[in-house]
Amino acid sequence: MVSSIAISASFLIIFSTLFSPSSATIPRRLAVVQTPATVLTYHKGAVLHGNITINLLWYGKFTPSQKLVIVDFINSLNNNAPLKRSVASWWQTTSSYKGGLRSIHVGKQISDEKYSIGKSLKDSDLISLASKSKGPGVISVVLTSADVNVAGFCMSRCGVHGSTRVNKGHNFAYAWVGNSATQCPGECAWPFAQQMFGPQTPPLVAPNGDVGVAGMIINLATVLAGTVTNPYDGGYFQGPASAPLEAVTACTGIYGSGAFPGYPGTVLTDKKTKVSYNAQGVNQRKFLLPAMWDPKTSTCKTLV
Template sequence: MVNSGFLMALRFLFVVCVVALSCSAEARKLEALVEEEPLVLTYHNGPLLSSAPIDVHVVWYGKFTAVQRSIVADYLQSLGAHLHGKAKMPSVNSWWKTTEKYQIAASNHAAVSIARLGKQKIDETYSLGKSLKRSDLAFLVQSSVKSGALPLPEKNNAVYLVLTAEDVLVEGFCMNSCGYHANVLPSSTDGQKLLSYAWVGNSVTQCPGQCAWPFHQPLYGPQSPPLIAPNGDVGIDGMIINIATVLAGAVTNPFNTGYFQGDAAAPLEAVSACPGIYGKGAYPGYAGELLVDGTTGASYNAHGLNGRQFLLPAMWDPATKSCKTLI
C-alpha cells in the first residue's frame, strides 16, 4: 500500500536535524523512530497473481479528460510492451519484469509476468457522490462485475483499478494513503474467489505535496524545486507513480500472504518498501539521477508506448535484496 508518507516525513526531518547540527537530542530520538530492520521482503507462502497475462480493468470515477485517460492507458499497455515490439530502454516493461523474480523465488521455476490494459468503465456521473468511503470503492468493483461492464477473471489473473478524479474525496486520502490495494468477493452473497482490486486518487488539488512528489514541492523536508512532469500533468503523472506502486503490491502480495515486511495490515511491499527512490543517488528530497527530455525539460526514467515517458519508483529486487532503479 502507498502509506509511506509519514515514514518519509520522519526521514526528511531527521536529515534536516543532522545537517543543522542544532538538535542532536531530537535527532537521536528521530533516528530511533525511523531505524529499520534490514530491508528483506519475506514470502509468506500465499498465492501471487501469476497467471499471465494479468488484466488491469479500470473504473474511471469522476471526470477525466480523454488525454488523461490515454496517458494511463498507454502506461498500462506499456507494462507488456514486448508484445508490441521492442520499446526504447529503459522501458516500463523492463521495470515490470522485476515482478517475475518474485514468482521465480516463490515457485523455484521460470515465470513470465505480463500485465496489460483490460476493460474500462467510465462513471462520469459520480454515481456514489463525491465523498467515498473505502467500502464504496469495493462496491464500485463489485457492481461493475455484476453488471457485466467488467469481466470476471478466468484465472487468478486480474486487478480491478479504481481511479478517482481530483474533485473526489476518499476516506483516508492524503492523511495516510495515496492509494492502496485490497480484495473483495465478486458480490456480497457468493463464495467465489476473491477479486484483487486497487485504488489511486488524483491528488493535484488535494495533496500534491504528499502524493505527486517529485512533480510538486514536498509537504515535509527539503524544499527543492519540483521536477517537470513527463506528460505535462502533475496529477496524472503523480497517479502513474502510485498506480505502479499498488499494481506491484497487488501482484506480489494480493491477499496479504505474499511478499512483504512488517505487519500484514500495513505492510512494506515491492515498491512501498523503497519510498522516494527513482534514480541512483536518491536521498530525502532528491529523486535521484534521471533522464531529462531535451525539448520539454521533463524528468523521467522509463519509455513507454506511443512515445510516452514515465517516472517510475524503485522496486525491491528479490535477487539482490535491494531497491532497484531503472537508471
C-alpha cells in the first residue's frame, strides 16, 4: 500500500469550485471569510523520531552547486549556531510533536544522470528509485531535475511523501521533490516566480540566483516535516488521510507575518544582493522556509 501526500508551494487564489474532496492536492478554493483555526489531530499512529538519515537519489542532471545548496539545507536542520532565525530553529518546531526533536543528517547519495528509467516517471517509478537507498531510520528522497516529467507534477503537486511495505511488512518512508524551473515555477517555486493565478505581484529574489532550487528547498522542507510527523497516515493531520493537511501544508503560502493569499508575508531582504529569506543555515546560506503548524499554540509559526 502506498500512502502519499501532495503539496504545492504557491498560495493560489481560485474563487471557483476547482477543489475536489477526493483529490490529493491541497484545497485551492479560498473564501474571503474568516475560517476556523487549524488543528492537526494526532491519530495515535507511528511518527519518526530520534536520529534520522536522509538518503538522496539525484535523478537527472544537477550541477555541483545545486547539489551543495540542497545538502547544506539538510545539514542546517541540526546546526546549533546561535542564530536568531535559523533553519535549525525552524526545525525545532517538530519537537512539539510526539517524539520530540528529530536529528537529521545526510547519508548515502546516489546520482542517476543517465535517466535509467526515462524522463517520464509515475508513482511506482518514484518508489522503485527510492527503494535503492532505503534502510532503518532512513527517509529515501528522490530529487528530479528540471527536464524530468513526473505524473501530476505542476498540475496537482510539487512533491510528495509516502510509505510502502517491504521485508515482511516493514514500512519505509520516501519522498520526492522536482525542480520546477522550466515547467511551472509559478506553481512550485512561488514566491520566487509569479504565480499562475491570482495577483501578479513581483516575484522575490531567490537565494543563490536559482529559482528552481529555491522552490525545491521549500517543497523539501514541506515533505520532510510531513514525513516525520505523519509517515504512515496515522500521525498528525487534519482532514481525510488520503488528502490531509499536515505540519506545513496546513500553513500553505505563509512565510512571514501578515501573509495573505498572494502575499507571502514579511520576510528579510539582503541589502547587498536583494535576496529574500527568513532563515540562515550553514556556510552562510540563506533560505526561505514555509510556516509550520505549532502544536503548542495551534497556529502557523513563522521565523519573521
